[in-house]
Amino acid sequence: MKSRLSKKDNLPLGLSALNILLLVLVVVLMGLPMLNVLAVSLSTQAKSDAPGLVLLPTPPTFEGYTFIWKHTNLPRPFFNTVYVSVVGTVLHVLMASLAGYILCQNKLPFRKAMTTFILLTMTVPYELTMIGIYAVNRDLGLTNTYAGLIINGMVSGFSVFLMRNYFQAIPLSLAESARIDGSGEWRIFSSIYLRLSVSGLMTIGTLELIRRWNNITMTITLISDMKKWTLPVVLRFILFDQTSTSGTSYIFANAKMAAVVMTALPLVVLYFFTQSFFSSGIMIGSVKE
């Protein structure tokens, strides 16, 4: 992040103008659809289904939100998602940092083998093993349970290595002197390593929370009981498969878009609170292993 841009040369005027034009185009193509969704979600039923582009709802109304919240029983999937995502993320962060801590003990016998053991889990995307995952979870009685959604994905190689990289930046002497003072490993782990890696924990926590909130594949693999579905899966039904959402005859565009916003907005809020951690996480995460 060091290059201060003030001393930078500029492109010739023509190219510079083209450059700005392209950027405006990007902003329009990315921003306009999002604005459109937000505006329609805040419009009245009649207005949202009438022809004409809505970019500013006049006057804004929450009737789409109240409709979808009540008539499709949205609270249920909403709180399912909150529950599964939050509990799953807390466990994920704990497990990943635990494993990361162990992998940075450089005198530990078999550390290489343990590292490879975790590295190998990253070679096959889990989507490709969904039939096996389904069969194993069914045998363990985890299909159609929240526990199944929480346990699967409880730790990942990506998060383990990210935490290991954070921990490796902590001087070993700190742990050594604590050991001499008679601290146990749990204490060293929790009161030195975890405390000094808050931004690392925030990074994997945020990434995992987003991943879980958005997950479709795992939910539809493990859960066939609609009552236990999460928001994205229910949202898809609201958008495309109206007949199966609790008998409501027709869902107007404003209510559909309200459901879209309710699924998306928590993540935007989360993003703005944790933004500073993102680039560091991305940088460390993209380092070649």
Next chain:
Amino acid sequence: MNKSLGRQLKKYRIFYLMFLPVAVYFIIFTYYPFLRGLIMSFQENRLLGNRPFAGLANYRFVLKDSNFLAAVANSLIIGLWDMVLYFFFSLGFALILNELVHRTVKQTIQTIAYIPYLFSWAVIGGVWVLIFDLQGLVNQFLSIFGTEPIFFLATPDYARPLIIAMGVWRSMGYFALLFTVAIMNIEGQLYEAARIDGASRFMQIRKIILPSLIPTMKTIIVLLSIGVLTHFDEIYVMVNPANRRLISTLLLFVYETGILNFQTGTASAGATLVMAGTLLITGLMRKFIGYDKE
């Protein structure tokens, strides 16, 4: 030596104990499902009871199944287009964004482009439903030129382009961020030296920025090639009777065959072939770009 190893193990006992939950998790929920799927691909289609082995029958069946073969074609077309477009759009975007001098404007644009990557594919599907509707943003725009409204989501001709564009719209900002981080890490002295040599900004982009991005490009290409055959969520969200033939991918085939219709043997054989295909594509790409050379 052995004695000292024993002593070592004893000394580090606590670490192995701490590692146990993680190891157990990976064995039960990652390694075992992988093996289980592999074994099922050689067994008859049965989820319960004992499953007699069927040799290569599932593979033979899948390779003759027209749905599977259509899925191979769809996956390759959608996956390869997405890979190429993700790469060039995000690289191009990162480069033009870097030419902006104003920092706040730059960060704002970057954030706007990144936000869709935070969203579930179902949310992106919702955006698409709205803007490609008969009265939606896109048709409104086209009507300026006197084009009759097109029902994009139900017209087969647009099925693949819409799915591909959906991916680009969602992911461009993310991959561009990876490039941007790499551009920010370029040493300022390099520009200084180029300036002394009288290199124009355009030359600096070509001779300094692009070559410095090569390691990032390689990493991104490898990341993208792993994903070529694994498009699933966006297909699951967008598939309908009008576009099914053109966009149903391999993983949708695996999901529908195995999870919805309980043809676990057939589905596992399909999944195993997808794994082999992914390995092949990734291997070829790594070799092609010389990823393992340095």
